[in-house]
Amino acid sequence: MNTQQQTVDGGVCNGDAAADYRRDGHVTVRELLSPTEVAAMRDAVTAAVQRDLDAASVSPLEERDTYGKAFLKHMNLWARYEEVAEQVLSPQLGRVAADLMGVEGVRIYHDQALFKEPGGGPTPWHQDQYYWPIDTVNAITMWLPLVDLHRDMGMLQFASGSHRKGYLGHLPISDQSEEVLDNHVREQGYPIVSEPAMRAGDATFHAGWTLHAAPGNSSGLMREVMTVIWVADGCRVTEPVNPNQARDITRWMPGLRPGDAVASELNPLTYSRAKAPVARK
């Protein structure tokens, strides 16, 4: 079990965190954001989520399918809310993502606030990269609680080492992905790793192919989590192999075609060892 506490000093990951990430396909970084920093992130994200909710109705939990019950999902907030952009485009966060993957620079793929409501259902086992038409394994998700979390609020769990198998089939997140991938995790005997508790500002990072899931939220509290996905600078768009990938090109890489570098206006370079990050308007 990887319950080691990893630290990041001044936005620079220690070597152990990067080695653990590459071996296990996930790592926990404690105190990634200070209490002041996470408070700013929380203010920005919760205000944006509230504005999204005010603009659209949400159906009652019991009327939603399994995926719909898993969380309220608000995507690419950075592109719509300046206060969120100030948080998500942080070069410090980008540097941690680059250090963990061992790449020269990173670009934003997209962000998502994932708020699991009290009584919200489990998140089925899945692989994020099933959705992503990109030619690299260097794609990483930061999962950052905005409030203190304990286990019964729907803690993220990982099948440790599962990223090494890569693509496991046409399995969008669903009851079917849960059934097939739960069997796969048992057959392969992957350790299932999750933290017993996380403080606001701690974070986990996982690779695009790492199998992950979360139990339902049996507490009376909202599980407020912000996620950001980065890809290695220089990676390219691939031919979509499913409708979800085609939709991802339109949504997260508008105007790009297979073969293009992932560098649309929605994919700013937020950290680079070599190049100056793209200036923001």
Ligand SMILES: O=C(O)CCC(=O)C(=O)O
């Ligand atoms: O927050 C969850 O329950 C699932 C998160 C997830 O699938 C992800 O961040 O890739």
